Amino acid sequence: MPKRDGVIVGVDLGGTSMKALAVDARNNILAVEKTATDRNKKPSDLIADIASVARKAVESAKLEMKQVEAVSVGAPGSIDHNNGIVHEAPNLGWKEIKLGPELKRHLGVPVVVDNDVNVGLVGEHALGAGAGAAFVAGIFVGTGIGGALIAGGKLYQGSRGGAGEIGHTVILVDGPLCSCGHRGCAEALASRTAMERDVRAAIQAGQQSVVLKLMAKKEKSRMTSSIIHAALKQDDEVMRNVLERAQRHLGILVANAVNLLDPERVVIGGGIAGRLGEDFVGPIRKTAYEYFLRPDDARRVKILPGQLGDNAGALGAVVLARQRLGL
Numbered sequence: 001m002p003k004r005d006g007v008i009v010g011v012d013l014g015g016t017s018m019k020a021l022a023v024d025a026r027n028n029i030l031a032v033e034k035t036a037t038d039r040n041k042k043p044s045d046l047i048a049d050i051a052s053v054a055r056k057a058v059e060s061a062k063l064e065m066k067q068v069e070a071v072s073v074g075a076p077g078s079i080d081h082n083n084g085i086v087h088e089a090p091n092l093g094w095k096e097i098k099l100g101p102e103l104k105r106h107l108g109v110p111v112v113v114d115n116d117v118n119v120g121l122v123g124e125h126a127l128g129a130g131a132g133a134a135f136v137a138g139i140f141v142g143t144g145i146g147g148a149l150i151a152g153g154k155l156y157q158g159s160r161g162g163a164g165e166i167g168h169t170v171i172l173v174d175g176p177l178c179s180c181g182h183r184g185c186a187e188a189l190a191s192r193t194a195m196e197r198d199v200r201a202a203i204q205a206g207q208q209s210v211v212l213k214l215m216a217k218k219e220k221s222r223m224t225s226s227i228i229h230a231a232l233k234q235d236d237e238v239m240r241n242v243l244e245r246a247q248r249h250l251g252i253l254v255a256n257a258v259n260l261l262d263p264e265r266v267v268i269g270g271g272i273a274g275r276l277g278e279d280f281v282g283p284i285r286k287t288a289y290e291y292f293l294r295p296d297d298a299r300r301v302k303i304l305p306g307q308l309g310d311n312a313g314a315l316g317a318v319v320l321a322r323q324r325l326g327l
């Protein structure tokens with residue numbers, strides 16, 4: 001059977017679910033498969049699940065694995081992209097997992113692995129809100145806050161592949177405790193997790209809010225982006241105040257990034273930006289402008305919501321694999 005030119009499977013490995021896209025050489029999506037990420041499984045079994053969802057995407061595209069050029073995975077945590085090793089992924093409970101080599105053994109094709117936020121920005125840069133720009137900063141707001149940088153048209157990795165941890169920029173000294181152990185990080189102030197903590201605290205303090213009722217109705221244990229959206233539509237004051245505070249902190253974070261890195265574009269990605277679009281990014285942009293060192297940057301630097309939504313990571317993984325493997 002002939003190789004189909006340039007077909008690559010991109011996988012977005014998240015803490016709650018994983019998604020595989022079979023993508024052709026022109027970046028058309030041929031098939032999509034999704035499955036839950038069972039964090040209780042041991043790493044080798046979870047890797048078998050990743051192989052299985054990749055295989056399913058290939059089957060749905062009416063292809064065979066031997067027709068596929070490569071499989072490329074965006075994984076959470078710190079990654080040795082040269083060797084495909086996940087050093088540490090707290091979301092998955094992984095430490096020193098040989099994801100790339102193990103997947104290659106399952107699937108028999110080259111495997112590329114990189115950080116989920118890095119591939120998300122590569123996707124937005126190639127096919128979405130960052131297209132055509134050579135210097136792009138990406139800030140992804142979800143359970144946590146991740147960052148990545150495109151410099152001179154290429155992903156900037158830092159000296160050890162550790163660049164981009166903008167979520168742990170301290171914005172408020174002695175602020176709320178962060179998952180990293182420090183206080184007042186942007187992630188502890190403006191991530192979806194932080195917003196949920198603040199909404200729950202306001203309700204505990206006696207303020208009226210529909211958020212917990214919406215969560216019960218939609219059978220969600222967490223305040224997802226769709227819950228935030230639904231609460232805002234009902235003009236929930238607690239939700240609006242909490243979101244506005246998060247947006248203010250994110251605006252300061254964006255300004256810090258612009259003043260430090262001098263990008264031509266900033267892409268705000270992740271689920272909330274995907275769901276709320278300009279309603280999320282508009283107030284962030286306004287605050288960022290206040291904190292720009294060069295006032296003329298307000299005209300020069302575009303701050304935009306991501307355009308690829310949930311597909312940014314898997315599509316970016318495909319684009320990155322092409323660059324790495326010279327396809």
Ligand SMILES: [Zn+2]
Nearest residue numbers: 168178180185
């Ligand atoms: Zn932190």
